[in-house]
Amino acid sequence: MVVDITKKVTHIVQIVIQIVTHIxxxxxxxxxxxxxxxxxxxxxxxxxxxxxxxHIVIQIVTHTATHIVNHIAIQDN
Known part of the structure; x- marks a missing residue:
């Protein structure tokens, strides 16, 4: 009797462990x-x-360089 209950409880515990492991x-x-x-x-x-x-930095550098070159060109003329 006790052995049967122990086996059933053990089996249920094993199933619960499998479910928890899966989760x-x-x-x-x-x-x-x-x-x-x-x-x-x-x-x-x-x-x-x-x-x-x-991209923005390149645009700023390009714009600034163009401005400087144009300014130098105006001064040279």
Whole structure:
């Protein structure tokens, strides 16, 4: 009698452990995918931002250099 109950309880505990293990695995995988996705998005935003800043700096440098060259050319004439 006691042995049967012990076997049944042991079996139930094993099933619960399997279910919990499975849930932990799913949660872990979902967390990894979410973090990976967030890192990807942040990386893309960072790349776009740096690209945009570099583009603006190049425009400013080009504009300033053109202005300086024009100013020198006017003075030479």
């Amino acid at each position: 932990v695995h799913i949660v872990t995988q979902t967390a990894i995918q979410t973090v990976t996705h967030i890192v990807h998005i942040v990386t893309q935003i960072a790349i776009q931002t740096v690209t945009h800043i570099v």
